[in-house]
Amino acid sequence: MATIPRLHVMADLQQDAVVALPAEQTHYLLSVLRLEPEAAVLVFNGRQGEWLGKLERSGKKAAALRIVESTRAQPKAADLWLVFAPLKSARLDYLVQKAAEMGASRLVPVFTERTQAQRFNGERADANLIEAAEQCNILTVPARMAEQKLAPLLQGWPKERRLIFCDEDAPLANPLHVLAGLPQSEPLAVAIGPEGGFSPAERAMLLALPKVTRLSLGPRILRADTAAVAAMAILQASLGDWRG
Ligand code: SAM
Numbered sequence: 001m002a003t004i005p006r007l008h009v010m011a012d013l014q015q016d017a018v019v020a021l022p023a024e025q026t027h028y029l030l031s032v033l034r035l036e037p038e039a040a041v042l043v044f045n046g047r048q049g050e051w052l053g054k055l056e057r058s059g060k061k062a063a064a065l066r067i068v069e070s071t072r073a074q075p076k077a078a079d080l081w082l083v084f085a086p087l088k089s090a091r092l093d094y095l096v097q098k099a100a101e102m103g104a105s106r107l108v109p110v111f112t113e114r115t116q117a118q119r120f121n122g123e124r125a126d127a128n129l130i131e132a133a134e135q136c137n138i139l140t141v142p143a144r145m146a147e148q149k150l151a152p153l154l155q156g157w158p159k160e161r162r163l164i165f166c167d168e169d170a171p172l173a174n175p176l177h178v179l180a181g182l183p184q185s186e187p188l189a190v191a192i193g194p195e196g197g198f199s200p201a202e203r204a205m206l207l208a209l210p211k212v213t214r215l216s217l218g219p220r221i222l223r224a225d226t227a228a229v230a231a232m233a234i235l236q237a238s239l240g241d242w243r244g
Contacts, residue, residue, distance in 0.1 A: 005033060006042045008130045008141065013043060013051045017067040026063040029055060041065055046133070046141040049074040077140045078241045079187045081161070082232065083108040085194035086117035086147065087224055095225040096125045100132035100142050102232035103241055108189070109147040114196030120147040154205050161187040162211040166231050168197065168221050170214040178215055179238035186211070190235055192228045
């Protein structure tokens with residue numbers, strides 16, 4: 001049975017609504033997937049769950065979806081921020097997509113002293129977040145903060161949010177045991193440094209936060225994108241929504 005395509009839309013979703021599709025999504029449904037009128041399409045907007053839509057053609061290059069019924073309620077979003085230093089393009093695309101798949105609720109791109117990338121393409125990141133959500137059956141698209149330097153981010157850090165500082169210089173200790181000792185329902189963030197690591201001054205700033213936990217991710221130095229996925233997996237399993 002062919003899988004029903006899933007699309008992210010901006011519009012509000014409710015029964016009998018008609019959602020006009022932008023040119024790119026129209027082209028995808030009509031020309032790439034060659035869907036016929038009345039074909040089923042699943043749509044979500046990241047706020048109101050998932051709905052079944054039926055394709056309506058209104059001309060050669062225009063299409064809309066008539067919303068028929070709700071198929072999934074909007075899940076309670078996890079509350080896990082990913083603080084990361086922008087990487088070079090392909091690795092950054094990977095990191096952003098995995099953050100969505102792993103259930104990050106917010107991406108926080110920070111420029112640190114040793115960040116290799118000179119700029120951060122927010123639009124490209126948003127497209128990657130939406131693509132990951134469409135492909136992986138996710139209904140919540142992570143929010144994305146504007147890129148900023150580490151110092152102002154930490155100066156304005158919400159004091160109730162615990163920062164899990166992934167530190168390759170932390171003493172080797174089983175991260176599951178370290179996380180098991182933390183309160184179970186705090187808002188969380190995980191910080192991953194750039195390929196060159198955090199500088200000593202940045203480490204000191206991170207460790208000065210009111211709620212911070214240094215976490216070793218094992219005896220080997222991981223690439224930043226690998227570390228991000230590993231850390232989010234351990235966090236979701238210990239304190240997040242993988243616990244069921
Ligand atoms: N300082 C590293 C070196 O000597 O090559 C470079 C940093 S590493 C490539 C990028 C980031 O991934 C680090 O800043 C840290 O946040 C995380 N990371 C990598 N390996 C880790 C480990 N074994 N334990 C904890 N964090 C790690």
